[in-house]
Amino acid sequence: MSRDELEIQYRELVENANSIILRMDMKGDVTYFNRFAQNFFGYRQEEILGENVVGTIVAPADSSGRDLKAMIDDMALHPSSYVSNENENVMRNGTRVWIAWTNKAILDEDGRVREILCIGNDITRLKEAEQEIVKAKEAAEGANKAKSSFLANMSHELRTPLNAIIGFSELMKDESVGPLTGKQKEYLDYVWESGKHLLSLINDILDLSKVEAGKMELELGEFDLKELLKKSFIFISEKAAKHGITLSADVKEGVGPIKADERKVKQVIFNLLSNAMKFTPDGGKIGIDAKKTDKGEILICVWDTGIGIEAKDSHKIFSEFEQVDSEYSRKYAGTGLGMPLSKKFVELHGGKMWFESEGNGKGTRFYFTLPLNIGQK
Ligand SMILES: Nc1ncnc2c1ncn2[C@@H]1O[C@H](COP(=O)(O)OP(=O)(O)OP(=O)(O)O)[C@@H](O)[C@H]1O
């Protein structure tokens, strides 16, 4: 192939490439502008050749205020720093676009930079998507912060009136302020119960957001775990008796004084027992087993002979606001916060929580561990 034929081939290649291809001299004046570039930017060859890139396809400053004229000047001095460069460009009609450029210095016989060959591809949509992601992330972070401060502020605002509702309805239903009819007493019981329920809900939500924000701290103290476990049935004994449910405890040697956050451990056990109670039909059994393992931790199991948890639902148990949707659970009110919160409390202690169930009415066993050496790390 002759030199001329070769040149024609190359020229066709460059002319028809689906990329912006241009050359500029050391002043930034355009010396070559391929067809794709002409269509893309909206300049005809004769309009752009000899013109400076600044003022045509490069605005003096980009949308964020970056000095692009200085960048072009610097490019002529240090072309090797701009081998691949992303910057904003502008079309003839004023539309701003983002181009990813590959720049190559063209040297003369003496090795001096004579021109710069620039090949560019439109990445405007990519950049826009990138900016959308940044914006969405900022919005999400802002919303999360707003949520935290909302909860912190509302905590006080919600609890103050609620304490008045609970306190005064308690005074009234005990008839400390005067005698009541049967109906009045019954309705006051509802008011009191609902107030208590709402308060525990608010406390759960606040606790969860505190754990999530990493602001929940353990209040470690020494207490007798064996005593706490023995006493824990008090919460449910009355209800259990009413429903013919048998309670049993098996606390082994070696379970005794422990260093942990008593209030939180109590809450975990209370949550487990109230679930066991909720999901065990009349005549069933509920129990607590506890022992020291050879790994130097206490293993506690709260078990029941209730409805069980199907394998397909197991992912829901420790997820916030998730409940297994069954005929049985729909009968019982709840929010789906008890287990996720309990798991987080256990993990704060350095322990683990899990459950076993064969589903299908075969009962459930919830386990959790508490390390004995907590606070000594
Ligand atoms: N012992 C159990 N037997 C069967 N299912 C259970 C048992 N414990 C929990 N579950 C299932 O796990 C779900 C989540 O339990 P969790 O304690 O988090 O929520 P809840 O009891 O429904 O509401 P809350 O505790 O917030 O009042 C329950 O709704 C229930 O479907």
Ligand SMILES: [Mg+2]
């Ligand atoms: Mg619960």
